[in-house]
Amino acid sequence: MKIESLQNSKVKEWIKLKEKKYRDLNNLFLIEGDHLLNEAMIKGVVREIISTDKLFDFEGIPFYEVNDSIMKKMSNQVSGTNVICVCEKLREREIIGNVCLLDNIQDPGNLGTIIRSAVAFNIDTIIVSPDTVDLYNDKTIRSSEGMLFHINVIKQNLEDAIDSLKNKDYKIYGTNVENGLDLKETSFGNKGAVIIGNEGNGVKKALQDKCDSLIYIPISSTCESLNAGIAASIIFYEMN
């Protein structure tokens, strides 16, 4: 039966998931569009499918047909979408290969781009500080191009994370725009962990102090810094 009212209790629950508070409370998040739906299906995390079309038939997963105004209210995209899914948040797993730590990344587009590049360059795990922007922000999901389903993301205090990585024989690389080894001269082993800092302030001093090496990407003096997503991606490219 088609849902027609914005006052429907299901609709109200779904709309709440646009806010981080409710995503955290319910351990759920929303995705939009066919491409992400396919990625989420492969991962087995789809709980409910909502669409303006009747076409969907995914065995065992509850399907809800809704009208255009409900879809418009639920969507974060200007151009709208024809399908939205409620998904379970992704499980954290053991770390096996190269790692990236994110220290207070604030821009959801940067986080999504970092995830996309991390998968491209075979980074196994991203450890995000608790003050990093939400992984399940719609802009993060969109700019990850679905790659968030293909990487292990762990939320943890970075000082603790560094200690446990060191116990597993990881070498920790900090980034610093002024000091350190030229990235082109750096050779990474097969257990490297690189810390990418906040867009305005870089990597916190307390974390830099815990690093085995500091690295930098040489750039023209005309340009103050690289975008955080760009810097991260160039380092991943060199680590790969």
Place this chain on the structure above:
Amino acid sequence: MKIESLQNSKVKEWIKLKEKKYRDLNNLFLIEGDHLLNEAMIKGVVREIISTDKLFDFEGIPFYEVNDSIMKKMSNQVSGTNVICVCEKLREREIIGNVCLLDNIQDPGNLGTIIRSAVAFNIDTIIVSPDTVDLYNDKTIRSSEGMLFHINVIKQNLEDAIDSLKNKDYKIYGTNVENGLDLKETSFGNKGAVIIGNEGNGVKKALQDKCDSLIYIPISSTCESLNAGIAASIIFYEMN
């Protein structure tokens, strides 16, 4: 004298500059904030300064004090700004070093990021196809972090641009996700020109056919492609 009305003819002119059509017609564009104002002053392209504060005193440049509601209407930023300037569009100049050609880049954030990385990695000139997003779009300017004032941007049909670059002994590199030389194996001379393609479709076939070499960045098969700004930046990093 403070301007208080949104109906003021000056205010109406300024607001029109938020649209590409009027920027093109008047050869002017708007920038927001102190940081961009400083960069534009160095470049000598500031025509008018508009602010809610009385503080500004820049010799010879007309200054207009306005109220908060005018400033809010003019600003493209959610958090607002205290200063907006009308600037002359930047002049195109002769090409001297490494070059990047942009084939139909559509995302203003990507264009801005490409400009920022290009300056960082000493690319001299960016040639944009006529169907690339406007250089003077507020999001492009913002994500360039003011670096658009430090690079030569030329708008030109890319087939013509390639012909004239070849006449100047440039080597033309296309990007292609499937075929071509591994970027890590590519050695660029000091007159290299690289073409970055549209976000969805890559570099047009007709342009690829005119290239001396095609290059690609090796990535995991899990990830379909890199973000265009990321791909461009990694190539600039290797060309530098």
